[in-house]
Amino acid sequence: MPISTAHTNIPKRRGRPPKTARDNLDTRDALIRCGVEVLTEQGFVSTGIDGVLRRVGVPKGSFYHYFDSKEAFGRAVLERYAAYFARKLDRWLLDPEVSPLERLRRFTQDARDGMARHDYRRGCLVGNLGQEVTLLPAGFGEQLEAILQDWQRRVAVCLKLAQARGELAIDANCESLAAYFWMGWEGAVQRARLVKGPEPLTLFSQEFFDRLPR
Amino acid sequence: MPISTAHTNIPKRRGRPPKTARDNLDTRDALIRCGVEVLTEQGFVSTGIDGVLRRVGVPKGSFYHYFDSKEAFGRAVLERYAAYFARKLDRWLLDPEVSPLERLRRFTQDARDGMARHDYRRGCLVGNLGQEVTLLPAGFGEQLEAILQDWQRRVAVCLKLAQARGELAIDANCESLAAYFWMGWEGAVQRARLVKGPEPLTLFSQEFFDRLPR
DNA sequence: GATAATTTGGACCGGTCGTCTGCTAGCGGA
DNA sequence: TCCGCTAGCAGACGACCGGTCCAAATTATC
Numbered sequence: 001m002p003i004s005t006a007h008t009n010i011p012k013r014r015g016r017p018p019k020t021a022r023d024n025l026d027t028r029d030a031l032i033r034c035g036v037e038v039l040t041e042q043g044f045v046s047t048g049i050d051g052v053l054r055r056v057g058v059p060k061g062s063f064y065h066y067f068d069s070k071e072a073f074g075r076a077v078l079e080r081y082a083a084y085f086a087r088k089l090d091r092w093l094l095d096p097e098v099s100p101l102e103r104l105r106r107f108t109q110d111a112r113d114g115m116a117r118h119d120y121r122r123g124c125l126v127g128n129l130g131q132e133v134t135l136l137p138a139g140f141g142e143q144l145e146a147i148l149q150d151w152q153r154r155v156a157v158c159l160k161l162a163q164a165r166g167e168l169a170i171d172a173n174c175e176s177l178a179a180y181f182w183m184g185w186e187g188a189v190q191r192a193r194l195v196k197g198p199e200p201l202t203l204f205s206q207e208f209f210d211r212l213p214r
Numbered sequence: 215m216p217i218s219t220a221h222t223n224i225p226k227r228r229g230r231p232p233k234t235a236r237d238n239l240d241t242r243d244a245l246i247r248c249g250v251e252v253l254t255e256q257g258f259v260s261t262g263i264d265g266v267l268r269r270v271g272v273p274k275g276s277f278y279h280y281f282d283s284k285e286a287f288g289r290a291v292l293e294r295y296a297a298y299f300a301r302k303l304d305r306w307l308l309d310p311e312v313s314p315l316e317r318l319r320r321f322t323q324d325a326r327d328g329m330a331r332h333d334y335r336r337g338c339l340v341g342n343l344g345q346e347v348t349l350l351p352a353g354f355g356e357q358l359e360a361i362l363q364d365w366q367r368r369v370a371v372c373l374k375l376a377q378a379r380g381e382l383a384i385d386a387n388c389e390s391l392a393a394y395f396w397m398g399w400e401g402a403v404q405r406a407r408l409v410k411g412p413e414p415l416t417l418f419s420q421e422f423f424d425r426l427p428r
Numbered sequence: 429g430a431t432a433a434t435t436t437g438g439a440c441c442g443g444t445c446g447t448c449t450g451c452t453a454g455c456g457g458a
Numbered sequence: 459t460c461c462g463c464t465a466g467c468a469g470a471c472g473a474c475c476g477g478t479c480c481a482a483a484t485t486a487t488c
Contacts, residue, residue: 013486017434018435018436027435041348042348043345043346046259058435059437060436061435061436061479063477064479065434130404130408131257131337131341133408148405148408183398183414183417184397185401186404186405187396187399188397190341190400191397191400194355194358203390203393203394203397207391211425211427263445264443264445272468274469277445283445283446284445284446
């Protein structure tokens with residue numbers, strides 16, 4: 001038998017087993033996943049690692065076995081979030097079933113539902129960390145900006161498709177519009193957290209799409 | 215003489231009389247002013263009292279003489295900022311020399327210059343604290359939302375003036391537009407801090423005013 | 429049994445908020 | 459005059475928390 005797949009062969013790891021029964025090998029994964037949840041709520045600086053450790057049921061001493069530092073943990077969380085979000089974005093923006101512009105609109109609706117599911121406590125991780133950029137370890141700012149540029153690129157592509165379909169004026173600058181979209185959207189998300197309601201998201205969506213050049 | 219009113223009869227308390235001279239208020243004032251600077255950079259939670267104390271040259275022990283708690287300090291700072299910003303807003307939005315829409319545009323230009331003056335390290339205090347809303351003492355969120363509503367109201371009035379002048383379509387919903395403006399603007403400010411440059415602010419302004427219904 | 433791999437409890441150190449105590453300045457009363 | 463009282467202020471302290479590190483504990487593999 002060639003290389004065995006991950007789920008068929010149990011690795012039978014050596015070493016001291018976890019005290020609390022946990023899916024072996026993905027303690028690190030669980031920490032990152034929990035980190036995404038907590039950091040989208042509280043940001044990076046004011047979040048203690050004890051908090052996420054306790055939530056996952058991992059002892060404090062174990063942390064530095066999985067990550068070099070809090071900074072490294074933050075980076076891992078951010079990467080995970082970026083990947084997760086890029087997938088989500090593609091799922092909507094590449095949907096061949098609906099028109100390009102409608103895809104973007106549906107993305108905002110889905111995100112709005114997502115915020116409601118978490119009672120508007122969680123925001124956008126990139127937005128949250130962006131606010132803390134002056135306090136973050138060096139290089140974080142650039143990574144955040146790169147992620148936003150990536151999202152912008154995807155939206156810009158979608159807008160160009162809309163142009164080809166005649167949904168959007170041909171002379172519109174899709175890059176600028178995409179940047180404009182994300183600024184407004186991040187602002188709307190922030191505001192939705194503040195009022196603990198969907199209204200800002202709905203209002204933004206309404207106004208943005210209404211004012212798009214035909 | 216019947217019950218004397220509080221301000222006519224002086225109790226003639228013993229002991230050293232309250233100073234009430236400038237010195238007392240000056241120190242408090244200096245703390246608040248410095249607080250505005252620091253909190254617009256770092257937010258509330260992750261800012262230490264000691265930091266602002268050191269910057270003003272006030273000993274640690276004196277802080278709780280001027281403020282009941284860190285929370286009370288935060289409230290004072292926020293009030294000061296709101297008042298300052300409302301004045302600034304009025305200065306631009308009520309300027310009779312230029313057309314209403316141009317007033318709003320000039321405000322954004324002025325704010326852009328302001329961010330440049332501080333090397334894009336300082337953002338909007340309301341935006342910053344809004345991001346931390348889940349970690350802030352109770353009631354902060356409502357105060358922040360109230361301040362934003364106040365700003366929105368002022369912008370909405372300005373937009374209505376623009377309508378009267380024919381700069382804006384009569385059927386435009388000024389309240390919605392004002393809310394839309396502030397969401398986008400806060401997002402742009404946040405982004406400008408991230409990239410440490412004026413481009414997001416310029417781009418937002420451009421797009422927003424370009425897409426206003428005529 | 430030796431070794432390597434993995435997990436863990438707890439110690440360390442620095443920083444934070446808030447308090448406690450005490451000093452000084454100036455006025456009232458004896 | 460001078461003692462005591464009160465208001466303004468300052469330094470030290472305490473309790474706590476957060477990030478980091480390490481040595482011990484526990485198991486699989488050789």
